[in-house]
Amino acid sequence: MGTRDVLRKIIGIDPNEPDRFGHASKQRVLDISHNVILYLDDITVSFDGFKALNRLSLAIDAGELRCIIGPNGAGKTTMMDVITGKTRPDKGSAFFGQTIDLTRLSEPEIAHAGIGRKFQKPTIFEQHSAFENLELAMKTDKRVRRSLVATLDDADRDRIAGTLRLIRLDQDADRPAGLLSHGQKQWLEIGMLLMQEPKLLLLDEPVAGMTDDETMRTAELFVSLAGTHSLVVVEHDMAFVEKLGGRVTVLHEGSVLAEGDLAAVQNDQRVIEVYLGR
Numbered sequence: 001m002g003t004r005d006v007l008r009k010i011i012g013i014d015p016n017e018p019d020r021f022g023h024a025s026k027q028r029v030l031d032i033s034h035n036v037i038l039y040l041d042d043i044t045v046s047f048d049g050f051k052a053l054n055r056l057s058l059a060i061d062a063g064e065l066r067c068i069i070g071p072n073g074a075g076k077t078t079m080m081d082v083i084t085g086k087t088r089p090d091k092g093s094a095f096f097g098q099t100i101d102l103t104r105l106s107e108p109e110i111a112h113a114g115i116g117r118k119f120q121k122p123t124i125f126e127q128h129s130a131f132e133n134l135e136l137a138m139k140t141d142k143r144v145r146r147s148l149v150a151t152l153d154d155a156d157r158d159r160i161a162g163t164l165r166l167i168r169l170d171q172d173a174d175r176p177a178g179l180l181s182h183g184q185k186q187w188l189e190i191g192m193l194l195m196q197e198p199k200l201l202l203l204d205e206p207v208a209g210m211t212d213d214e215t216m217r218t219a220e221l222f223v224s225l226a227g228t229h230s231l232v233v234v235e236h237d238m239a240f241v242e243k244l245g246g247r248v249t250v251l252h253e254g255s256v257l258a259e260g261d262l263a264a265v266q267n268d269q270r271v272i273e274v275y276l277g278r
């Protein structure tokens with residue numbers, strides 16, 4: 001009996017059964033051999049006949065930092081909902097890397113596959129310290145099969161300390177999260193996402209309500225995450241988008257109106273008419 005068959009026996013699969021387990025896990029392996037981490041192709045989402053997304057096609061490169069801008073109702077949130085499995089498209093395809101068909105996975109399966117999403121409102125445990133929040137996020141990572149009461153080893157502590165430095169909360173590690181500033185709470189939630197080691201991060205208006213200084217620090221954090229992570233950031237704050245310096249996609253009426261660097265889209269007459277000139 002080979003190693004794989006021994007493992008199958010341990011987890012209770014008859015070695016003579018077809019390789020369902022192997023097939024299922026193979027589908028979740030992220031393949032970025034073509035250097036593209038997300039493909040949305042010809043996606044339409046209708047709500048009572050109204051097309052919130054209308055034949056939307058978009059591709060995000062591995063390691064890219066992409067900003068999505070556009071007027072209210074353009075379909076930005078709906079696009080994020082399609083990527084995370086919250087909303088199913090009526091038509092079109094959504095792939096994570098070359099092989100993972102997002103339209104066939106549940107929301108938890110998509111999170112598991114490596115897509116993390118941060119909503120506008122932070123959802124942290126206010127009575128716990130910043131350190132404990134990261135610890136809890138690590139322990140609820142289903143890929144790390146351990147109990148919530150298991151003690152941390154040195155490697156875990158190092159990982160938490162490294163993340164606290166990255167999100168600039170190393171000086172506030174032991175403070176209850178409820179006492180942190182609004183910006184710090186947002187960083188803590190980003191840190192909690194990072195503890196789950198996502199490959200693609202979706203961030204919905206991450207700097208809303210932040211001070212100018214916090215906004216610029218958040219831009220620095222995202223720039224430092226790009227490369228090892230891919231980021232899709234929905235944002236209205238143009239100073240922030242400029243500081244991020246990545247490609248910008250303008251959505252309008254559920255499709256891509258323009259795409260390019262910020263200067264190019266800012267000079268695009270169609271973008272000025274529907275969004276920037278308002």
Ligand SMILES: Nc1ncnc2c1ncn2[C@@H]1O[C@H](COP(=O)(O)OP(=O)(O)OP(=O)(O)O)[C@@H](O)[C@H]1O
Pocket residue numbers: 047051052070071072073074075076077078079
């Ligand atoms: N569940 C729903 N039922 C009906 N209509 C919806 C639903 N969700 C979104 N819509 C509509 O779809 C359109 C796109 O909404 P969406 O929230 O994706 O836009 P957005 O670009 O994120 O806007 P904003 O910048 O205001 O957040 C809007 O006209 C919205 O009213």
